[in-house]
Amino acid sequence: MEPQTLVWIKIDGYPWWPAIVADHVASGVELPEGKDTLVQFLGSGDAGFVMSSVSEEVVLFRGAEDEEKVKESSADASCEQAVHEALALWQTALDEAASAAVEGAADGGSSSSDEEAAVVEGKSERKKEKKEKKSKKDKKSKKDKREKKEKRRRERAGSDDEDEADDSHEKERARRKQAQREMRHREAAANGGDVAITSRKEARQHAVRTTKRIATISELCDLRDKLEIAVEEHSQLAARAILSQLAKISVNYSQLKNTRIGVTVGQLLAKEFPYCHVLAKAILQFWFSQLPNSHQRRLTAQDEVELASDVSRDGSGRGRDEDMTQLHAFGVQLERCFMVEEQELLLAEEKESALTASPVAAGGVEFQAASTPASASTAPLTAASSTTLIPASRIAHVLEESVAKHPDVVRHFLLNYLNNSDHSNIRTELLTGATTPEACVELVAAMCTARGDTTVPGDVVLVRGSDETVEDEYDNVSHFFTCPSCGATSASTSERMTGIHGEDHILVTWATCTKCHHGWTV
Missing domain, CATH: 2.30.30.140 (SH3 type barrels.)
Known part of the structure:
Protein backbone atom coordinates (compact mmCIF):
# COMPACT_ATOMS: atom_id res chain seq x y z
CA MET A 1 0.00 0.00 0.00
CA ALA A 97 -9.01 16.05 -6.19
CA ALA A 98 -12.01 18.00 -7.49
CA SER A 99 -10.18 21.34 -7.39
CA ALA A 100 -7.16 19.80 -9.14
CA ALA A 101 -9.41 18.50 -11.93
CA VAL A 102 -10.98 21.96 -12.40
CA GLU A 103 -7.56 23.66 -12.54
CA GLY A 104 -6.31 21.07 -15.04
CA ALA A 105 -9.25 21.77 -17.36
CA ALA A 106 -8.71 25.54 -17.11
CA ASP A 107 -4.97 25.30 -17.84
CA GLY A 108 -5.35 22.88 -20.76
CA GLY A 109 -4.42 25.53 -23.36
CA SER A 110 -1.11 26.38 -21.74
CA SER A 111 -0.06 22.80 -20.98
CA SER A 112 2.07 22.48 -24.11
CA SER A 113 4.09 25.61 -23.33
CA ASP A 114 4.60 24.41 -19.77
CA GLU A 115 5.86 21.07 -21.07
CA GLU A 116 8.32 22.80 -23.40
CA ALA A 117 9.58 24.96 -20.56
CA ALA A 118 9.99 21.86 -18.40
CA VAL A 119 12.03 20.14 -21.13
CA VAL A 120 14.34 23.16 -21.49
CA GLU A 121 14.75 23.40 -17.74
CA GLY A 122 15.55 19.68 -17.54
CA LYS A 123 18.31 20.02 -20.16
CA SER A 124 19.89 22.93 -18.28
CA GLU A 125 19.80 20.95 -15.04
CA ARG A 126 21.54 17.99 -16.69
CA LYS A 127 24.26 20.26 -18.10
CA LYS A 128 24.78 21.76 -14.66
CA GLU A 129 25.06 18.31 -13.08
CA LYS A 130 27.65 17.24 -15.67
CA LYS A 131 29.74 20.32 -14.94
CA GLU A 132 29.56 19.64 -11.19
CA LYS A 133 30.60 15.99 -11.67
CA LYS A 134 33.51 17.03 -13.87
CA SER A 135 34.60 19.63 -11.32
CA LYS A 136 34.47 17.05 -8.49
CA LYS A 137 36.44 14.57 -10.59
CA ASP A 138 39.11 17.19 -11.35
CA LYS A 139 39.38 18.11 -7.68
CA LYS A 140 39.70 14.47 -6.68
CA SER A 141 42.41 13.81 -9.27
CA LYS A 142 44.34 16.89 -8.13
CA LYS A 143 44.01 15.77 -4.51
CA ASP A 144 45.24 12.27 -5.39
CA LYS A 145 48.24 13.76 -7.22
CA ARG A 146 49.11 15.92 -4.22
CA GLU A 147 48.83 12.97 -1.84
CA LYS A 148 51.03 10.78 -4.06
CA LYS A 149 53.59 13.54 -4.37
CA GLU A 150 53.58 14.10 -0.60
CA LYS A 151 53.93 10.36 -0.01
CA ARG A 152 56.95 10.12 -2.31
CA ARG A 153 58.52 13.13 -0.60
CA ARG A 154 58.05 11.55 2.86
CA GLU A 155 59.55 8.28 1.64
CA ARG A 156 62.63 10.14 0.38
CA ALA A 157 62.94 12.33 3.46
CA GLY A 158 62.46 9.55 6.04
CA SER A 159 60.35 8.92 9.14
CA ASP A 160 61.07 12.29 10.84
CA ASP A 161 59.39 14.23 8.10
CA GLU A 162 56.53 11.73 8.14
CA ASP A 163 55.91 12.34 11.84
CA GLU A 164 56.00 16.09 11.28
CA ALA A 165 53.52 15.76 8.41
CA ASP A 166 51.18 13.68 10.57
CA ASP A 167 51.37 16.28 13.34
CA SER A 168 50.61 19.05 10.87
CA HIS A 169 47.59 17.13 9.55
CA GLU A 170 46.30 16.60 13.09
CA LYS A 171 46.73 20.29 13.91
CA GLU A 172 44.95 21.29 10.71
CA ARG A 173 42.06 18.94 11.45
CA ALA A 174 41.74 20.26 15.01
CA ARG A 175 41.83 23.84 13.72
CA ARG A 176 38.97 23.13 11.28
CA LYS A 177 36.86 21.49 13.99
CA GLN A 178 37.43 24.42 16.32
CA ALA A 179 36.42 26.85 13.57
CA GLN A 180 33.22 24.86 12.95
CA ARG A 181 32.37 24.87 16.67
CA GLU A 182 32.91 28.63 16.88
CA MET A 183 30.71 29.17 13.84
CA ARG A 184 27.86 27.10 15.34
CA HIS A 185 28.38 28.94 18.61
CA ARG A 186 27.94 32.32 16.89
CA GLU A 187 24.89 31.10 14.96
CA ALA A 188 23.25 29.84 18.16
CA ALA A 189 23.95 33.13 19.93
CA ALA A 190 22.57 35.15 16.99
CA ASN A 191 19.38 33.07 16.87
CA GLY A 192 18.82 33.40 20.62
CA GLY A 193 19.51 29.72 21.29
CA ASP A 194 21.58 28.01 23.94
CA VAL A 195 25.19 29.02 23.28
CA ALA A 196 26.42 25.99 25.24
CA ILE A 197 25.10 23.68 22.51
CA THR A 198 27.87 23.57 19.90
CA SER A 199 27.14 20.32 18.03
CA ARG A 200 24.23 18.77 16.18
CA LYS A 201 24.19 15.82 18.58
CA GLU A 202 23.94 18.14 21.59
CA ALA A 203 21.21 20.11 19.84
CA ARG A 204 19.15 16.96 19.27
CA GLN A 205 19.64 15.81 22.86
CA HIS A 206 18.69 19.25 24.16
CA ALA A 207 15.54 19.29 22.02
CA VAL A 208 14.51 15.86 23.33
CA ARG A 209 15.12 16.79 26.98
CA THR A 210 13.21 20.07 26.76
CA THR A 211 10.10 18.26 25.48
CA LYS A 212 10.05 15.84 28.44
CA ARG A 213 8.89 16.49 31.99
CA ILE A 214 9.97 15.16 35.38
CA ALA A 215 7.55 12.71 37.04
CA THR A 216 7.20 11.81 40.71
CA ILE A 217 7.78 8.37 42.19
CA SER A 218 4.06 7.94 42.92
CA GLU A 219 3.12 8.81 39.34
CA LEU A 220 5.65 6.32 37.96
CA CYS A 221 4.41 3.61 40.32
CA ASP A 222 0.83 4.28 39.19
CA LEU A 223 1.83 4.02 35.52
CA ARG A 224 3.82 0.87 36.27
CA ASP A 225 0.83 -0.79 37.94
CA LYS A 226 -1.45 0.10 35.02
CA LEU A 227 1.12 -1.20 32.56
CA GLU A 228 1.45 -4.48 34.48
CA ILE A 229 -2.33 -4.92 34.27
CA ALA A 230 -2.22 -4.28 30.53
CA VAL A 231 0.59 -6.83 30.14
CA GLU A 232 -1.31 -9.45 32.13
CA GLU A 233 -4.46 -8.86 30.05
CA HIS A 234 -2.42 -8.72 26.78
CA SER A 235 -4.12 -5.42 25.93
CA GLN A 236 -1.80 -3.82 23.39
CA LEU A 237 -3.85 -0.65 22.91
CA ALA A 238 -3.95 -0.01 26.66
CA ALA A 239 -0.21 -0.68 26.87
CA ARG A 240 0.51 1.74 24.01
CA ALA A 241 -1.60 4.43 25.68
CA ILE A 242 0.56 4.13 28.81
CA LEU A 243 3.76 4.03 26.75
CA SER A 244 2.69 7.27 25.06
CA GLN A 245 2.62 8.90 28.51
CA LEU A 246 5.98 7.41 29.48
CA ALA A 247 7.52 8.72 26.25
CA LYS A 248 6.95 12.26 27.54
CA ILE A 249 8.64 11.59 30.90
CA SER A 250 12.33 11.82 31.81
CA VAL A 251 13.33 9.20 34.42
CA ASN A 252 16.57 9.31 36.43
CA TYR A 253 18.60 6.39 37.79
CA SER A 254 17.11 6.58 41.29
CA GLN A 255 13.55 6.39 39.93
CA LEU A 256 14.43 3.46 37.66
CA LYS A 257 15.97 1.59 40.59
CA ASN A 258 13.16 2.28 43.08
CA THR A 259 10.13 1.77 40.79
CA ARG A 260 11.56 -1.00 38.53
CA ILE A 261 9.41 0.46 35.75
CA GLY A 262 12.08 -0.45 33.21
CA VAL A 263 11.41 -4.13 33.94
CA THR A 264 7.72 -3.72 33.12
CA VAL A 265 8.43 -1.79 29.91
CA GLY A 266 10.96 -4.44 28.91
CA GLN A 267 8.22 -7.10 29.02
CA LEU A 268 6.60 -5.39 26.02
CA LEU A 269 9.58 -6.43 23.89
CA ALA A 270 8.20 -9.98 23.84
CA LYS A 271 6.68 -11.43 20.68
CA GLU A 272 3.16 -11.16 22.17
CA PHE A 273 3.26 -7.35 21.86
CA PRO A 274 4.25 -6.53 18.25
CA TYR A 275 2.49 -3.15 18.26
CA CYS A 276 4.52 -1.98 21.28
CA HIS A 277 8.04 -2.97 20.13
CA VAL A 278 9.12 0.31 18.52
CA LEU A 279 7.88 2.66 21.23
CA ALA A 280 9.03 0.47 24.13
CA LYS A 281 12.50 0.11 22.62
CA ALA A 282 12.79 3.87 22.04
CA ILE A 283 11.75 4.61 25.65
CA LEU A 284 14.25 2.13 27.10
CA GLN A 285 17.06 3.42 24.90
CA PHE A 286 16.38 7.01 26.04
CA TRP A 287 16.27 5.98 29.70
CA PHE A 288 19.57 4.13 29.25
CA SER A 289 21.14 7.28 27.79
CA GLN A 290 20.11 9.17 30.96
CA LEU A 291 21.99 6.77 33.27
CA PRO A 292 25.23 8.02 34.86
CA ASN A 293 28.36 7.41 32.81
CA SER A 294 29.73 4.98 35.40
CA HIS A 295 26.68 2.71 35.06
CA GLN A 296 26.71 3.00 31.28
CA ARG A 297 30.35 1.91 31.17
CA ARG A 298 29.63 -1.11 33.37
CA LEU A 299 26.70 -2.18 31.20
CA THR A 300 28.16 -1.41 27.76
CA ALA A 301 28.76 -5.10 27.00
CA GLN A 302 25.01 -5.78 26.74
CA ASP A 303 22.36 -4.46 24.42
CA GLU A 304 20.99 -1.10 25.58
CA VAL A 305 17.37 -2.30 25.76
CA GLU A 306 18.32 -5.38 27.83
CA LEU A 307 20.34 -3.16 30.15
CA ALA A 308 17.50 -0.71 30.84
CA SER A 309 14.85 -3.37 31.33
CA ASP A 310 17.04 -6.09 32.99
CA VAL A 311 14.21 -8.57 32.42
CA SER A 312 14.94 -10.28 29.11
CA ARG A 313 17.73 -12.38 30.69
CA ASP A 314 15.33 -14.23 33.03
CA GLY A 315 15.49 -17.86 32.00
CA SER A 316 17.17 -16.96 28.74
CA GLY A 317 20.21 -19.14 29.43
CA ARG A 318 22.69 -16.28 28.91
CA GLY A 319 25.09 -14.65 31.35
CA ARG A 320 26.82 -11.29 31.32
CA ASP A 321 30.40 -12.55 31.44
CA GLU A 322 32.15 -13.94 28.40
CA ASP A 323 33.17 -17.08 30.27
CA MET A 324 29.69 -17.56 31.77
CA THR A 325 27.72 -18.97 28.85
CA GLN A 326 24.61 -19.99 30.83
CA LEU A 327 22.62 -18.30 33.57
CA HIS A 328 19.22 -19.89 34.07
CA ALA A 329 16.18 -18.61 35.96
CA PHE A 330 17.42 -19.81 39.37
CA GLY A 331 20.82 -18.21 38.69
CA VAL A 332 19.14 -14.89 37.86
CA GLN A 333 17.29 -15.02 41.20
CA LEU A 334 20.59 -15.64 42.98
CA GLU A 335 22.23 -12.77 41.08
CA ARG A 336 19.54 -10.33 42.25
CA CYS A 337 20.38 -11.11 45.89
CA PHE A 338 23.66 -9.20 45.43
CA MET A 339 22.13 -6.08 43.83
CA VAL A 340 22.25 -3.77 46.89
CA GLU A 341 25.71 -4.79 48.10
CA GLU A 342 27.17 -4.65 44.58
CA GLN A 343 25.87 -1.12 43.99
CA GLU A 344 27.08 0.07 47.41
CA LEU A 345 30.55 -1.42 46.92
CA LEU A 346 30.85 0.10 43.45
CA LEU A 347 29.79 3.53 44.72
CA ALA A 348 32.24 3.24 47.61
CA GLU A 349 34.95 2.23 45.14
CA GLU A 350 34.27 5.27 42.92
CA LYS A 351 34.18 7.57 45.94
CA GLU A 352 37.41 6.16 47.37
CA SER A 353 39.24 6.35 44.03
CA ALA A 354 38.16 9.97 43.62
CA LEU A 355 39.34 10.89 47.12
CA THR A 356 42.59 8.95 46.70
CA ALA A 357 43.36 10.72 43.44
CA SER A 358 42.75 14.14 45.00
CA PRO A 359 43.08 14.04 48.82
CA VAL A 360 41.77 17.01 50.77
CA ALA A 361 43.78 18.34 53.68
CA ALA A 362 42.12 20.24 56.48
CA GLY A 363 43.82 21.27 59.71
CA GLY A 364 46.92 19.26 58.87
CA VAL A 365 44.94 15.99 58.62
CA GLU A 366 44.61 14.27 55.26
CA PHE A 367 41.19 12.75 54.59
CA GLN A 368 41.49 9.23 53.16
CA ALA A 369 39.03 7.28 51.03
CA ALA A 370 35.54 6.72 52.39
CA SER A 371 34.82 3.50 54.21
CA THR A 372 32.50 0.83 52.95
CA PRO A 373 28.72 1.17 53.32
CA ALA A 374 27.03 0.26 56.57
CA SER A 375 25.58 -2.92 55.14
CA ALA A 376 29.10 -4.17 54.33
CA SER A 377 30.80 -2.99 57.53
CA THR A 378 31.30 -6.52 58.80
CA ALA A 379 33.00 -7.72 55.60
CA PRO A 380 36.66 -8.74 55.86
CA LEU A 381 37.60 -6.09 53.28
CA THR A 382 36.78 -2.63 54.60
CA ALA A 383 37.35 -0.83 51.30
CA ALA A 384 35.75 -1.89 48.07
CA SER A 385 38.72 -0.82 46.00
CA SER A 386 41.22 -2.93 47.95
CA THR A 387 40.37 -5.83 45.65
CA THR A 388 38.66 -6.39 42.35
CA LEU A 389 34.95 -7.08 42.80
CA ILE A 390 33.70 -10.38 41.42
CA PRO A 391 30.66 -9.88 39.14
CA ALA A 392 27.41 -11.05 40.70
CA SER A 393 26.58 -13.00 37.53
CA ARG A 394 29.75 -15.10 37.92
CA ILE A 395 28.99 -15.80 41.58
CA ALA A 396 25.41 -16.79 40.70
CA HIS A 397 26.66 -19.11 37.96
CA VAL A 398 29.03 -20.96 40.31
CA LEU A 399 26.37 -21.13 43.05
CA GLU A 400 23.85 -22.52 40.57
CA GLU A 401 26.26 -25.24 39.42
CA SER A 402 27.36 -26.14 42.96
CA VAL A 403 23.87 -26.36 44.46
CA ALA A 404 22.67 -28.59 41.60
CA LYS A 405 24.46 -31.50 43.33
CA HIS A 406 22.27 -31.14 46.45
CA PRO A 407 18.54 -31.77 47.12
CA ASP A 408 15.93 -29.15 46.28
CA VAL A 409 15.60 -28.15 49.93
CA VAL A 410 19.19 -26.86 49.83
CA ARG A 411 18.35 -24.76 46.75
CA HIS A 412 15.41 -23.11 48.52
CA PHE A 413 17.38 -22.63 51.72
CA LEU A 414 20.30 -21.07 49.79
CA LEU A 415 18.02 -18.57 48.04
CA ASN A 416 16.30 -17.61 51.31
CA TYR A 417 19.64 -17.43 53.10
CA LEU A 418 21.14 -15.00 50.56
CA ASN A 419 17.90 -12.98 50.39
CA ASN A 420 17.90 -12.42 54.16
CA SER A 421 18.73 -8.81 55.02
CA ASP A 422 20.75 -9.98 58.06
CA HIS A 423 23.26 -11.82 55.81
CA SER A 424 24.71 -8.78 54.08
CA ASN A 425 28.20 -9.70 55.29
CA ILE A 426 28.04 -13.06 53.48
CA ARG A 427 27.03 -11.39 50.22
CA THR A 428 29.82 -8.84 50.62
CA GLU A 429 32.40 -11.57 51.27
CA LEU A 430 31.30 -13.38 48.11
CA LEU A 431 31.58 -10.18 46.04
CA THR A 432 35.03 -9.36 47.40
CA GLY A 433 36.32 -12.93 47.13
CA ALA A 434 36.77 -13.47 50.87
CA THR A 435 34.44 -16.48 50.63
CA THR A 436 34.05 -18.83 47.66
CA PRO A 437 30.60 -19.79 46.30
CA GLU A 438 31.41 -23.49 46.78
CA ALA A 439 32.13 -22.90 50.49
CA CYS A 440 28.85 -20.99 50.84
CA VAL A 441 26.88 -23.88 49.30
CA GLU A 442 28.59 -26.41 51.58
CA LEU A 443 27.81 -24.22 54.60
CA VAL A 444 24.12 -24.02 53.67
CA ALA A 445 23.97 -27.78 53.04
CA ALA A 446 25.53 -28.43 56.47
CA MET A 447 23.00 -26.09 58.09
CA CYS A 448 20.13 -27.96 56.40
CA THR A 449 21.52 -31.29 57.63
CA ALA A 450 21.99 -29.95 61.16
CA ARG A 451 18.48 -28.48 61.24
CA GLY A 452 16.95 -31.67 59.89
CA ASP A 453 15.24 -29.97 56.93
CA THR A 454 13.94 -32.62 54.55
CA THR A 455 11.13 -30.79 52.72
CA VAL A 456 10.93 -27.67 50.61
CA PRO A 457 9.99 -24.63 52.77
CA GLY A 458 6.31 -23.73 52.63
CA ASP A 459 4.90 -27.28 52.46
CA VAL A 460 5.21 -28.92 55.90
CA VAL A 461 7.14 -27.82 58.97
CA LEU A 462 8.99 -30.52 60.90
CA VAL A 463 9.29 -30.38 64.68
CA ARG A 464 13.05 -30.70 65.08
CA GLY A 465 14.16 -33.79 66.99
CA SER A 466 10.79 -35.48 66.63
CA ASP A 467 9.71 -38.35 64.42
CA GLU A 468 6.26 -36.88 63.86
CA THR A 469 5.38 -34.44 61.11
CA VAL A 470 2.79 -31.81 62.02
CA GLU A 471 1.44 -28.81 60.17
CA ASP A 472 2.37 -25.37 61.42
CA GLU A 473 -0.37 -23.57 63.33
CA TYR A 474 -1.04 -19.84 63.28
CA ASP A 475 -0.91 -18.80 66.94
CA ASN A 476 -0.90 -15.05 66.49
CA VAL A 477 -0.19 -12.72 63.59
CA SER A 478 2.60 -10.14 63.87
CA HIS A 479 3.70 -7.36 61.54
CA PHE A 480 7.21 -6.99 62.98
CA PHE A 481 8.81 -9.62 60.73
CA THR A 482 9.63 -9.63 57.02
CA CYS A 483 9.36 -12.88 55.07
CA PRO A 484 12.77 -13.69 53.52
CA SER A 485 11.03 -15.50 50.66
CA CYS A 486 8.34 -13.10 49.38
CA GLY A 487 8.96 -9.92 51.44
CA ALA A 488 5.52 -9.84 53.11
CA THR A 489 5.32 -8.14 56.53
CA SER A 490 2.52 -10.29 57.97
CA ALA A 491 3.58 -13.49 59.73
CA SER A 492 2.23 -15.76 62.46
CA THR A 493 4.52 -16.63 65.36
CA SER A 494 4.60 -19.58 67.74
CA GLU A 495 6.98 -20.98 70.35
CA ARG A 496 7.98 -24.64 70.22
CA MET A 497 10.53 -27.08 71.55
CA THR A 498 13.12 -28.32 69.11
CA GLY A 499 16.27 -30.43 69.23
CA ILE A 500 18.87 -31.83 66.87
CA HIS A 501 19.83 -35.53 66.81
CA GLY A 502 19.09 -36.30 70.45
CA GLU A 503 20.53 -33.08 71.87
CA ASP A 504 18.73 -31.10 74.56
CA HIS A 505 15.52 -29.48 73.40
CA ILE A 506 15.43 -25.69 73.31
CA LEU A 507 12.55 -23.23 73.01
CA VAL A 508 12.57 -21.24 69.74
CA THR A 509 10.20 -18.74 68.12
CA TRP A 510 8.95 -19.92 64.73
CA ALA A 511 7.46 -17.45 62.23
CA THR A 512 5.30 -18.45 59.26
CA CYS A 513 4.42 -16.07 56.43
CA THR A 514 0.65 -15.71 56.01
CA LYS A 515 1.11 -15.09 52.28
CA CYS A 516 3.47 -17.80 50.99
CA HIS A 517 3.50 -20.00 54.16
CA HIS A 518 7.30 -19.97 54.31
CA GLY A 519 8.63 -20.68 57.81
CA TRP A 520 11.78 -19.52 59.57
CA THR A 521 13.18 -19.18 63.09
CA VAL A 522 13.30 -15.74 64.70
Missing part, protein backbone atom coordinates in the same frame (compact mmCIF):
# COMPACT_ATOMS: atom_id res chain seq x y z
CA GLU A 2 1.14 3.52 -0.78
CA PRO A 3 1.91 5.92 2.10
CA GLN A 4 -0.85 8.34 3.18
CA THR A 5 -3.55 5.77 2.29
CA LEU A 6 -6.55 5.56 4.62
CA VAL A 7 -7.34 2.01 5.79
CA TRP A 8 -9.42 0.12 8.35
CA ILE A 9 -7.45 -2.00 10.88
CA LYS A 10 -9.04 -4.86 12.84
CA ILE A 11 -7.67 -5.56 16.34
CA ASP A 12 -9.03 -8.20 18.72
CA GLY A 13 -11.39 -6.69 21.27
CA TYR A 14 -11.99 -3.49 19.26
CA PRO A 15 -14.11 -2.52 16.24
CA TRP A 16 -12.59 -1.62 12.89
CA TRP A 17 -10.17 1.24 13.63
CA PRO A 18 -9.26 3.87 10.97
CA ALA A 19 -5.55 4.38 10.33
CA ILE A 20 -3.23 5.88 7.74
CA VAL A 21 -0.35 4.07 6.01
CA ALA A 22 3.10 5.48 6.92
CA ASP A 23 6.43 5.21 5.11
CA HIS A 24 8.56 2.88 7.25
CA VAL A 25 11.70 3.68 5.22
CA ALA A 26 11.45 7.43 5.82
CA SER A 27 10.57 6.80 9.47
CA GLY A 28 13.63 4.58 9.95
CA VAL A 29 11.52 1.73 11.37
CA GLU A 30 12.37 -1.91 10.67
CA LEU A 31 9.34 -4.05 9.83
CA PRO A 32 8.97 -7.21 11.97
CA GLU A 33 8.82 -10.63 10.38
CA GLY A 34 5.42 -11.38 8.83
CA LYS A 35 4.44 -7.68 8.47
CA ASP A 36 4.91 -5.44 5.43
CA THR A 37 3.08 -2.21 6.29
CA LEU A 38 3.55 0.45 8.99
CA VAL A 39 0.30 2.22 9.98
CA GLN A 40 -0.51 5.08 12.33
CA PHE A 41 -3.81 4.82 14.21
CA LEU A 42 -5.94 7.94 14.01
CA GLY A 43 -7.20 9.49 17.20
CA SER A 44 -4.34 8.24 19.38
CA GLY A 45 -1.32 8.70 17.07
CA ASP A 46 -0.02 5.21 17.93
CA ALA A 47 1.81 3.10 15.35
CA GLY A 48 1.52 -0.57 14.43
CA PHE A 49 2.39 -3.20 11.85
CA VAL A 50 0.00 -5.15 9.60
CA MET A 51 0.09 -7.54 6.65
CA SER A 52 -1.59 -5.79 3.72
CA SER A 53 -2.55 -9.06 2.02
CA VAL A 54 -4.68 -10.23 4.97
CA SER A 55 -8.18 -8.90 4.33
CA GLU A 56 -9.37 -9.91 7.80
CA GLU A 57 -6.76 -7.53 9.26
CA VAL A 58 -6.70 -4.50 6.91
CA VAL A 59 -9.06 -3.10 4.22
CA LEU A 60 -9.14 0.20 2.31
CA PHE A 61 -11.12 3.13 3.73
CA ARG A 62 -13.90 4.18 1.31
CA GLY A 63 -15.58 6.97 3.25
CA ALA A 64 -19.38 7.02 3.11
CA GLU A 65 -19.44 3.66 1.31
CA ASP A 66 -18.28 1.99 4.55
CA GLU A 67 -21.53 2.90 6.28
CA GLU A 68 -21.66 -0.29 8.34
CA LYS A 69 -18.07 0.02 9.62
CA VAL A 70 -18.53 3.76 10.32
CA LYS A 71 -21.68 3.11 12.36
CA GLU A 72 -20.12 0.21 14.29
CA SER A 73 -16.88 2.06 15.10
CA SER A 74 -18.63 5.33 16.01
CA ALA A 75 -20.67 3.46 18.61
CA ASP A 76 -17.42 2.75 20.50
CA ALA A 77 -16.43 5.78 22.61
CA SER A 78 -12.71 5.09 22.26
CA CYS A 79 -12.94 4.93 18.45
CA GLU A 80 -15.46 7.70 17.76
CA GLN A 81 -12.88 10.51 17.50
CA ALA A 82 -10.72 8.45 15.13
CA VAL A 83 -13.70 7.84 12.80
CA HIS A 84 -14.54 11.56 12.64
CA GLU A 85 -10.90 12.35 11.88
CA ALA A 86 -10.80 9.74 9.09
CA LEU A 87 -14.00 11.07 7.49
CA ALA A 88 -12.58 14.60 7.60
CA LEU A 89 -9.37 13.46 5.88
CA TRP A 90 -11.40 11.55 3.27
CA GLN A 91 -13.55 14.62 2.50
CA THR A 92 -10.46 16.84 2.28
CA ALA A 93 -8.88 14.45 -0.22
CA LEU A 94 -12.06 14.47 -2.35
CA ASP A 95 -12.17 18.29 -2.34
CA GLU A 96 -8.51 18.54 -3.35
